[in-house]
Structure formats: C-alpha cells, structure tokens
Amino acid sequence: MFKKVTQGLVIAAIAATSMIAADKLNGAGATFPAPCYYDWAYNYEKATHIRVNYQSIGSGGGIKQITERVVQFGATDAPLTPKELDAAKLYQFPAVFGSEVVAYNIPGVKDGALKLKNSVVAEIFAGTITMWNDPKIVADNAGLNLPAQKIVVAHRSDGSGTTYVFTDYLSHVSPMWKSKFGTGKAIGWATGVGGKGNEGVTNIIKQTPYSIGYIETAYKDKNHLAAATLQTASGKWVEAKTANVQNAIKQASWSKKDHFYGSIVAEKGDSTYPIVAATYILMPRETRDINKQTIAFFDYSFRNGDKAAEKLGYIPLPVETTNLIREYWNENVK
Numbered sequence: 001m002f003k004k005v006t007q008g009l010v011i012a013a014i015a016a017t018s019m020i021a022a023d024k025l026n027g028a029g030a031t032f033p034a035p036c037y038y039d040w041a042y043n044y045e046k047a048t049h050i051r052v053n054y055q056s057i058g059s060g061g062g063i064k065q066i067t068e069r070v071v072q073f074g075a076t077d078a079p080l081t082p083k084e085l086d087a088a089k090l091y092q093f094p095a096v097f098g099s100e101v102v103a104y105n106i107p108g109v110k111d112g113a114l115k116l117k118n119s120v121v122a123e124i125f126a127g128t129i130t131m132w133n134d135p136k137i138v139a140d141n142a143g144l145n146l147p148a149q150k151i152v153v154a155h156r157s158d159g160s161g162t163t164y165v166f167t168d169y170l171s172h173v174s175p176m177w178k179s180k181f182g183t184g185k186a187i188g189w190a191t192g193v194g195g196k197g198n199e200g201v202t203n204i205i206k207q208t209p210y211s212i213g214y215i216e217t218a219y220k221d222k223n224h225l226a227a228a229t230l231q232t233a234s235g236k237w238v239e240a241k242t243a244n245v246q247n248a249i250k251q252a253s254w255s256k257k258d259h260f261y262g263s264i265v266a267e268k269g270d271s272t273y274p275i276v277a278a279t280y281i282l283m284p285r286e287t288r289d290i291n292k293q294t295i296a297f298f299d300y301s302f303r304n305g306d307k308a309a310e311k312l313g314y315i316p317l318p319v320e321t322t323n324l325i326r327e328y329w330n331e332n333v334k
Helices: 007-018 034-048 059-067 082-088 118-126 161-173 175-180 197-207 217-222 242-249 288-304 306-311 319-332
Strands: 024-029 051-056 073-076 090-105 152-156 193-195 211-216 276-284
Touching (some): 024 059, 024 288, 034 051, 034 217, 034 288, 059 073, 059 082, 082 090, 090 217, 090 242, 090 288, 090 319, 152 197, 161 175, 161 276, 193 197, 197 211, 197 217, 211 217, 242 276, 288 319
Parallel strands (some): 024 073, 152 193
Antiparallel strands (some): 073 276, 090 276
C-alpha cells in the first residue's frame, strides 16, 4: 500500500530534515484529531516558541506524506500493521482518543432523539434503507415524526482514518456489511455524496436537510449537530458521552512490540459506546534528532493538554498508556 522509498529519497529526506529550523515542526494527516492538535500546537508555541504546523489532509494523505518524508510526522486514525510499519520504516504511537457519531439533519428531530440499531446504520450506508420513514427506523422511534423523505448519505471522498474506524465498526456489527464492503480508509460506497475531511462531511450534513453522515464527535459538538443514539454490543441504547467512551478505552490492549496496533470498536459492556478509536502519530525511523522534536511536542501535550483535549470533545490517554508510550520512545528513539 505504500510507495517504495528509494535510497536516494531517504538520503535526500535526511538532508532536508537536517536543515529544518529548530523552532519549526511540520506534520500532516488525519482530520479526526485536527482541532486538538491545533490547540496543542498553539499552547506549545506560547510555552516554547517552537511552531508546529499541522495540515488536516486526511489519514491517507498523512501516511503518504510521512512515507515520502515530506513532513516530520504523519497522523492517521487507521493504525498501520507492524508489517506495514516495517516496510515504510516508521514508528507509531497513539496520541489521543476520540469517538465518531452518526450525525443527521432531520428538521424537528433533536440531538439524541433518533435511535438507530447498528444493523440499521449498516443498511442506511449500504443503500438498502433509503427513506426516513422506513419501518425498520420507525420501529425503534415511537412518537418521533419521521418524514417520508429520501435519506441523503454523506461520506468521505478522501482516504480517511475516520472512514476506516466507521467501516471497522460496521464490519463488527453487521455480517452483511463485512461481506459486501469490509473495512478500509476508502471503500466503494453504494450510495451518497462525498465530502473531503471531517469538515467536508460536516458541511454536507449542515447544509442538506434529511442527510446523515459519520463524523468525529468534536466536529458534531463544534457545529451543534444532532447525532443518533446507537447500540452497545449487548443491544443497549447509548450516546457518545465521555463515560461511555472511556468504557471502551479501558478495554484497549496495547503492545509496544506491535507499535500499539489494534482496534477498540464495538467493545463489550452495557454502557460502552461502539465507535471509539485512538488516533496515531507516525515518525520516520532514520531521523532521530527530528523525532526528538516531535516527541518533545507530544510529551509536553500529554503533560499539559488534557483539559484542552476534553474541552474539544476528545478523551486524553490514560496515564498508564502515556507511560507505556514514553517507554516506547526511550527504547526506539532516545
């Protein structure tokens, strides 16, 4: 999946990074954590006078740019496998947790009022449920005025870790989805309108009555959108509240050996929100000095950025996880 990095490119990349000013760091990738990274970068520059420029271009773009050594760090919501990391000569560690919501724009239907079974979500995005008054939706929404209007599906048009997490969730909860579409940063959508980045999908939902789409929770909160109440793995109704997201995080199983590769969607529990993921940072294995600058930024943010992350709708990493990441840094970079 990665473009092969030739020896000449690696040498050129090392030469280029060696000339980067000590007061500047460039990163690019996932739109999912972008609001958090912007805030962390702002506070880091105030404290250290070191500027961190982050481009919100999607996980696919972030993987491509760090694989080609265009930036000093990449960001992705879709973790790379140990084999993929070895092929691209990259390190990987989680930076923050977040959740995704199924946001909708149905005039007169408030936030959280719409209940959607996981199987129904899969059918909507597969294009087999096409109307808001479909009996399968109405069955779980007694008393809700669901219109006889066509559902407008909004999805990502770019390679996206947000899409990876969402389709991973659908693959876990729907055998139909797993067999027909599967999990990926980009898939062959059966229906819908594409938007670039979380920003693009958010704008489609905001501007299009009777639409539905998947976005990171921070974008939903910032834009005051409505989101569906979903199901836990045991079938209980649940919203993307902090405690419900943390129930999934507690079940995360990390391994330094595997570069923190894993999935935490559709975890067990009666109050565990089903669409939860960590977002990851990628660093080249050959640029030790530059990596130390990247580590300094994230170490500072882990120590000082929890309140900012929570304010923006993200869930900071548990102390146990940040300690494990620091061990990973010490063993591989410092």
